Amino acid sequence: MQEQLKTVARRLKSAGKICVLTGAGISKESGIPTFREAQTGLWANFDAERLATIQGYLADPPLVWQWYDTRRVGIADTQPNAGHYALVELESMIPSVVIITQNIDGLHAKAGSRDIIELHGSILKYRCFDAGHPQSDVAAGLKEPPQCRCGSMLRPDVVWFGEALPQEALERAFQEVGSADVVLVVGTSGLVQPAASLPDHGARNGAFIVEVNPEETPITEIADCLLQGLSGTVLPRLIAEMKE
Numbered sequence: 001m002q003e004q005l006k007t008v009a010r011r012l013k014s015a016g017k018i019c020v021l022t023g024a025g026i027s028k029e030s031g032i033p034t035f036r037e038a039q040t041g042l043w044a045n046f047d048a049e050r051l052a053t054i055q056g057y058l059a060d061p062p063l064v065w066q067w068y069d070t071r072r073v074g075i076a077d078t079q080p081n082a083g084h085y086a087l088v089e090l091e092s093m094i095p096s097v098v099i100i101t102q103n104i105d106g107l108h109a110k111a112g113s114r115d116i117i118e119l120h121g122s123i124l125k126y127r128c129f130d131a132g133h134p135q136s137d138v139a140a141g142l143k144e145p146p147q148c149r150c151g152s153m154l155r156p157d158v159v160w161f162g163e164a165l166p167q168e169a170l171e172r173a174f175q176e177v178g179s180a181d182v183v184l185v186v187g188t189s190g191l192v193q194p195a196a197s198l199p200d201h202g203a204r205n206g207a208f209i210v211e212v213n214p215e216e217t218p219i220t221e222i223a224d225c226l227l228q229g230l231s232g233t234v235l236p237r238l239i240a241e242m243k244e
C-alpha cells in the first residue's frame with residue numbers, strides 16, 4: 001500500500017485537474033448507511049421500487065415522504081469525516097479539483113469543498129412534482145407531502161430510478177472528467193448508470209484512474225490503481241504523502 005500511495009501521490013501532485021467521483025462509501029464513516037452493502041445497506045432492508053421510483057411515490061405518497069423525512073432529519077445531524085476533509089485539503093494543492101458526487105447528503109459542501117456537482121440531487125431540498133418549483137423551508141415530521149403554491153405535491157429533490165439526472169450537472173461531469181489528468185473514484189459500487197460510466201470516460205480520454213474502496217468493484221478492472229481501504233483512512237494518508 002505504501003508504494004501505491006507514493007505512486008498515486010506523485011500523479012496527483014503533477015495534475016492540473018483532478019475529478020473526484022464519490023459515492024455512499026465516503027459518508028459511511030459519518031454514520032450514513034450505503035445502499036448495496038449486505039445487511040447494512042439501505043436496499044438490504046428497504047424496497048427501492050417502493051421508495052425510490054416515481055411509481056412508488058404515486059402509489060403511496062405518505063410512505064415515501066416519511067421515509068425521506070426520517071433520513072433527512074438524520075442526515076442533517078451528521079458531520080463530514082476525515083475523507084471529506086482530505087478532499088478539501090486537496091483543493092489547496094492542485095489548480096482544479098472538481099467533486100462529482102452521487103451523494104445527496106450535502107457533506108462535501110459542509111466540509112468546505114467549493115466545486116461540487118451533485119448528480120443525484122439533494123435530500124435537503126424539495127421541488128414540486130408537477131412543475132419542479134423549488135422549496136427549501138419544509139417542516140420535519142409531516143405525515144404526508146405538503147402542497148406547493150401551485151397545488152402540486154412536494155417531493156424530495158433527489159433522482160429516483162428511471163429518472164433523468166439533472167442535464168447541466170451530467171453534461172458538466174462528463175466534460176470535466178474528459179479533460180481531467182486524474183479521476184479519483186471513492187466509495188461507489190460503480191453499478192448505477194450513468195454515473196458509473198464516468199471513470200471509463202476519463203480513462204478513454206487519458207486520465208489516470210484511482211479507486212479508493214475496501215472492496216473491488218466493476219471499476220477496479222479499468223482503474224490504474226486500487227487503494228484498498230476506508231476513505232477516511234486512505235485519503236488523509238494520500239494527502240500526507242503528497243506533502244512529503
Ligand code: BJW
Binds near residue numbers: 026028103
Ligand atoms: C466504502 C466505505 C468506506 C463502504 N470508504 N468506500 C441496466 C443497465 C444499465 C442501466 C440500467 C439498467 N437497468 C436500469 C438502469 C438504469 C438505472 C441503473 O443504473 N440501475 C442499476 C442499479 C442497474 N439508473 C437510473 O435509473 C438512473 N437514471 C437513468 O438511467 O435515467 C435514464 C433516463 C434518461 C432520460 C429520461 C429518463 C430516464 C437514475 C439513478 C438514480 C439513483 N438514485 C439513488 C437514490 C438517490 C436518492 C436516495 O438516496 O434515496 O442514488 S439509488 C442509490 O445508488 C443512490 C446512489 O447515489 C446510487 C449509487 O450508489 P453508491 O453511492 O455507489 O452506493 P453503494 O451502496 O452501491 O456502494 C457503496 C460503496 O462504498 C461500496 O463499493 C462499498 O464497498 C464502499 N464503501 N464503506 C470507501 N468507508
